[in-house]
Amino acid sequence: MPRPPSPSIPEKEFLYGSLKQSLRLDGRNPLEMRTPTLTFGPDLGWVECAMGKTRVIAQVEGKMVKPPPERPLEGLITIHSELSPMASSEYESIRPSEEEVTITRMLDKVLRRSDVVDKESLCVLSGQRVWHLRLTIHCLADAGNMLDCACLAGVVALKHFRRPEVEVVGEEHDPSERAPLPLSMHHTPFCFTFAYFPDPTILPVLDPSHLEQRLSAGLMSVALNAQRELCVVQKAGGMPLDQQEVLRIVDVAVGKAKELDKLVETRLKEDWAGRTVEVR
Amino acid sequence: MSSRIEILNDGGYRSDGRRQYELRSIDIDMSPQGTADGCAVVSHGLTQVQVCVFGPREARKRAETLHDRAVLNVEVGVLPFSAGERRRRGRADRRILELAASIKSTFEPVIQTSLYPRSQIDIFVSVLAQDGGLLQACINATSVALASAGIALGDLVCAVSGGVHGTFPLLDLSALEEGDLPNVTVAITPRSGKVTLVTLETRLHVDRFGEVFARACEAGRVIHTEMRRAVRARTSKLVDAMGAGTKGTGEEDVERDVLMSEINDF
Numbered sequence: 095m096p097r098p099p100s101p102s103i104p105e106k107e108f109l110y111g112s113l114k115q116s117l118r119l120d121g122r123n124p125l126e127m128r129t130p131t132l133t134f135g136p137d138l139g140w141v142e143c144a145m146g147k148t149r150v151i152a153q154v155e156g157k158m159v160k161p162p163p164e165r166p167l168e169g170l171i172t173i174h175s176e177l178s179p180m181a182s183s184e185y186e187s188i189r190p191s192e193e194e195v196t197i198t199r200m201l202d203k204v205l206r207r208s209d210v211v212d213k214e215s216l217c218v219l220s221g222q223r224v225w226h227l228r229l230t231i232h233c234l235a236d237a238g239n240m241l242d243c244a245c246l247a248g249v250v251a252l253k254h255f256r257r258p259e260v261e262v263v264g265e266e267h268d269p270s271e272r273a274p275l276p277l278s279m280h281h282t283p284f285c286f287t288f289a290y291f292p293d294p295t296i297l298p299v300l301d302p303s304h305l306e307q308r309l310s311a312g313l314m315s316v317a318l319n320a321q322r323e324l325c326v327v328q329k330a331g332g333m334p335l336d337q338q339e340v341l342r343i344v345d346v347a348v349g350k351a352k353e354l355d356k357l358v359e360t361r362l363k364e365d366w367a368g369r370t371v372e373v374r
Numbered sequence: 375m376s377s378r379i380e381i382l383n384d385g386g387y388r389s390d391g392r393r394q395y396e397l398r399s400i401d402i403d404m405s406p407q408g409t410a411d412g413c414a415v416v417s418h419g420l421t422q423v424q425v426c427v428f429g430p431r432e433a434r435k436r437a438e439t440l441h442d443r444a445v446l447n448v449e450v451g452v453l454p455f456s457a458g459e460r461r462r463r464g465r466a467d468r469r470i471l472e473l474a475a476s477i478k479s480t481f482e483p484v485i486q487t488s489l490y491p492r493s494q495i496d497i498f499v500s501v502l503a504q505d506g507g508l509l510q511a512c513i514n515a516t517s518v519a520l521a522s523a524g525i526a527l528g529d530l531v532c533a534v535s536g537g538v539h540g541t542f543p544l545l546d547l548s549a550l551e552e553g554d555l556p557n558v559t560v561a562i563t564p565r566s567g568k569v570t571l572v573t574l575e576t577r578l579h580v581d582r583f584g585e586v587f588a589r590a591c592e593a594g595r596v597i598h599t600e601m602r603r604a605v606r607a608r609t610s611k612l613v614d615a616m617g618a619g620t621k622g623t624g625e626e627d628v629e630r631d632v633l634m635s636e637i638n639d640f
Contacts, residue, residue: 195468327572330480333483334569337569348580
């Protein structure tokens with residue numbers, strides 16, 4: 095498949111020129127992110143997250159499985175994500191591109207390795223039955239900054255999901271008549287991606303659009319929660335930055351995480367208020 | 375098992391007898407291997423990485439060449455016996471692909487790729503032994519190997535890992551410490567003092583991060599002096615081996631030599 099053409103010279107010059115005056119093509123401030131829109135589906139754990147034209151669907155489903163013998167007390171979480179050509183013609187379906195590897199690895203680090211979900215609470219009967227959570231992330235459209243959008247969708251889906259409560263009766267487990275339970279979560283990390291540009295006088299921008307991402311000299315992703323705990327910092331190469339600059343970016347992310355946390359909490363509350371959960 | 379081991383004891387010593395900010399012994403071997411243009415075996419304590427650099431040479435795939443700069447090709451192989459448990463990793467393992475991608479993007483802005491248009495530089499990394507700090511060892515070894523291949527670099531890239539135990543920052547973690555502590559890897563370009571790579575994979579408070587980050591940046595400079603010493607030792611050995619023929623060429627050359635060494639003082 096032919097690669098899409100790189101941005102033209104006038105496009106490039108216009109973008110750099112406007113960024114130099116701290117203006118962005120979509121009218122945002124350099125450190126302003128697109129407000130995410132969260133849409134909840136009919137099922138618990140089905141979330142669509144849209145940031146501008148970037149759209150991602152995340153879905154959580156739970157299944158009972160027998161745990162692996164080395165960890166009999168812990169539930170399992172797997173993340174499935176795929177960037178198909180549906181999101182953008184830049185992604186090929188055959189070979190995982192470098193971007194795809196970065197996105198999948200980051201999702202894994204943010205959502206799984208940073209201990210978002212308390213895995214021991216997913217255990218039903220030690221060594222016999224645990225919950226296996228499967229988080230599927232569908233990337234629908236890429237208009238820049240797919241990673242943040244996917245992370246947000248994944249975290250919100252986990253927060254939105256309710257697992258059925260079961261009761262162990264003797265050797266058997268029984269779907270009881272209790273209301274489904276939310277997952278017990280240690281924290282909620284949010285990911286923020288900053289793009290910086292070849293010209294050092296241009297300040298880094300938060301939540302880069304597609305064009306900004308293409309023309310950037312490197313990205314730095316910071317995942318952290320509202321309690322000021324960093325989960326993942328990822329700046330793999332790209333243009334070298336000053337020490338102070340790195341710490342400044344982390345500080346900016348701290349503020350943004352608090353804002354985003356509030357937004358997510360209100361949206362979840364709104365949705366939960368308008369929902370009646372049937373007890374089978 | 376590892377929770378029983380004291381990471382930092384009351385006397386301020388770590389499980390392998392190091393102090394808080396003490397790095398493991400660094401060994402840089404730049405002797406040539408096979409037909410590689412540049413080669414380095416770097417060990418940080420028990421972690422050992424070999425890097426072979428080929429190029430700049432004509433690209434294998436004509437379609438991938440760029441008309442204005444060189445293309446980097448990084449391949450990482452982790453030997454099955456490198457870790458405690460024998461384990462074969464495919465080349466398509468995501469962790470290895472990520473490692474290769476971060477090495478590539480770390481060196482892309484550092485190598486003066488525009489000097490070698492339409493060519494390719496191959497960097498083959500083989501991990502011989504793992505005992506924590508894999509990424510830092512890979513980056514340091516690649517830096518030295520590129521220097522020994524005579525490829526124009528803006529700067530040597532020096533990487534160090536760091537972690538936090540309670541409120542105490544530690545540097546250059548071994549595998550045992552890496553498993554228990556939040557850890558950071560920082561790569562700096564010492565001449566400009568800028569940071570090219572930062573990775574953190576575990577939960578860590580923002581205030582603690584700043585501290586360990588600053589320490590790691592300082593330690594990068596220490597690694598830099600080690601690297602510089604190794605590169606100089608190797609070069610002077612080569613110059614000596616080339617014989618006395620270059621010695622009697624007159625005063626001008628000697629003067630120029632001094633100037634050059636000042637300019638090239640990286």
